[in-house]
Amino acid sequence: MGRIYVEAQKEGAAYETGTQDNYRVRGLTGADARNTYGIAEKLALDKKDFQGIRDAYEFDPVAEKYIKVDPMKEARWYPTLTTLSDGKILSVSGLDDIGQLVPGKNEVYDPETKEWEYTDEVRQFPTYPALFLMQNGKIFYSGSNAGYGPDDVGRDPGVWDVETNKFKKIPGLSDAKLMETSNTVLLPPAQDETYMVIGGGGVGESPRSSEKTRIVDLKADDPAFVDGPPLDKGTRYPQASILPNDEVLISGGSEDYRGRGDSNILEARIYDTEKNELRRVADPLVGRNYHSGSILLPDGRVMFFGSDSLFADKANTKPGTFEQRIEIYTPPYLYGDEEQPDLSGGPQTIKRGGSGTFTSRDAASVKKVRLIRPSATTHVTDVDQRSIALDFTTDGDKVTVTVPKNKNLVQSGWYMLFVTDGDGTPSKAQWVQVP
Known part of the structure; x- marks a missing residue:
């Protein structure tokens, strides 16, 4: 028997x-x-012209090679991978080997045995669901996604207990039918467990888009979404990058599907987490929609890249081309009179619950220390980035920082360590590994 x-x-x-x-x-x-x-x-009439594969690999950063491991049980094109509390990797969604949505057959990879096993229960999501590991070990699904799947299955936001398969819906989401190609960001600091959902559009190639931002505090007794400050226009594919001063840079996107009708949005805003306000900043020079992304750089700037417009003209008669220009955004905190705080030395590895001492001639002016996980972004989905507040003490030119013990808050891996002064100006980052 074969599949054709x-x-x-x-x-x-x-x-x-x-x-x-x-x-x-x-x-x-x-x-x-x-x-x-x-x-x-x-x-x-729905598209089925993509074929998933079962192959899985681990990347060895020392040898810089991909090492093939046990294949997944299901072929998946556009799977979403989420690290669980025990360090295993959850794989959900994707299109199978004949281009149909995998019907909720989720599976888990064990890094010790290098093998995959199905979860006990079925739970279906559209492709690229925004899934975040919470501090209690459960999974938060914001409702954000980036594509394929029915409009009435797996779209509701909520908290998912993978072990019991219990799913508690979170109410209050505005423009709930316009969540495809929205962006979700864990607002800094990560300990607050507050999320912002930005923009979005209708399912599939819909021209509809939302100007809403929605905020939910998962530490509340009864979490519910409330509207945050609105965007200027309905926005699909907005990019969002956490900054070391606890603000969030939101930029780009398009009003219509994949920039159709010359609808790219050349606007950028910074979200102030303390004031709950958006303020307009310098406009980007290049339109960014589908297949675009942004990442925080170790020097405090932000890099924007990619975009894959469906058409190259407003009349939608000429095919688009993939955007290869890269932009670097310099936030206002780097334009002050003072230089960035100095930060050097220190250990390359700090265990959870452990401390490390760094050198800074500006130690006395340090007001915040943040451990920021580097981005892994695609299709308006970046569930890796998070900014963790660290307790710290200063003594002369020394800054001693302590990493929280919670393994769900501080997942293993590499982080950028920033110190920020009273004016909100960050240092250049020191790279630190949490083993």
């Missing part, structure tokens, strides 16, 4: 079958003709 991808000979609604059918195989005779046949799902 087929298409109708011509496009359009007239060539939909609407039913699952059996098909003969041409060229066979006798018993072969009677016993050999194909069973095909209905031919429909």
Whole structure:
């Protein structure tokens, strides 16, 4: 038995079958003709022209090589991987080997055995669901996603206990039908467990988009979304990067699907987490929509890259090309009269619950210390970035920092360590590994 991808000979609604059918195989005779046949799902107008694969790899950062491990149980194109409390990796969603959404068959990778196992229960999500590990070990799903899946399955935000498969919905989300291609960011500091959902659009190639931002405090007794300050326009694909001073830079996106109709938004704003306000900052020079991203750099600036517009003109007659220009944004905190605080030395590794001492001639002016996980961004999804507040003491030119003990808050890996002065100006980062 084999699986084969087929298409109708011509496009359009007239060539939909609407039913699952059996098909003969041409060229066979006798018993072969009677016993050999194909069973095909209905031919429909939705896209099924992508094939997932089962391959999985671990990356060795020392050898700079990918090492093949046990393949997944399911073929997945656009899977989402989330690190769980025990260090295992949860894989959800994606399109299978014939381009259909994997029907909630989630699986977990064990780094010790290098093998995958199904979770006990089924839970379905659209592709690229924004899943975040909470401090209590459960998973927060914001409702943000970036593509394929029915509009009435797996779209509700909530808190998911993977072990029991219990899912508690979170109410209050405005523009709940416009969450595709929205962005979700864990607002700094991460200990507060407050999230912002930014923009979004209708399911599929919908022209509809939302100007809403929505905020939810998961530490509240009864968490519920409330609206934050609105964007200027309905925005699909907004990019969001956490800054070392606890602000968030929000930029780009488009009003329509993949920038259709020349709808890229050349605007940027900084969100002030303390004042709950957006303020306009320098406009980007390049439109960014689908397949774009932004990452915080170790010097406190932000890099923007990519974009994949469907068309190159407002009339939608010329095919778009992939954007190869890169922009670097310099936040206002780097334009002050004073230089960035000095930071050097210190250990390259600090265990959870452990401390490390760094050198800074500006130690007396340090007001905040943040451990910021580097971004891993694609398709408006960046669930890795988080800014963790560190307790610290100063003594002369020494700054001693302490990393929290909670392994769900501080996941293993590399981080950028920033100190920030009273004016909100950050140092350049020191790289620190949490083993």
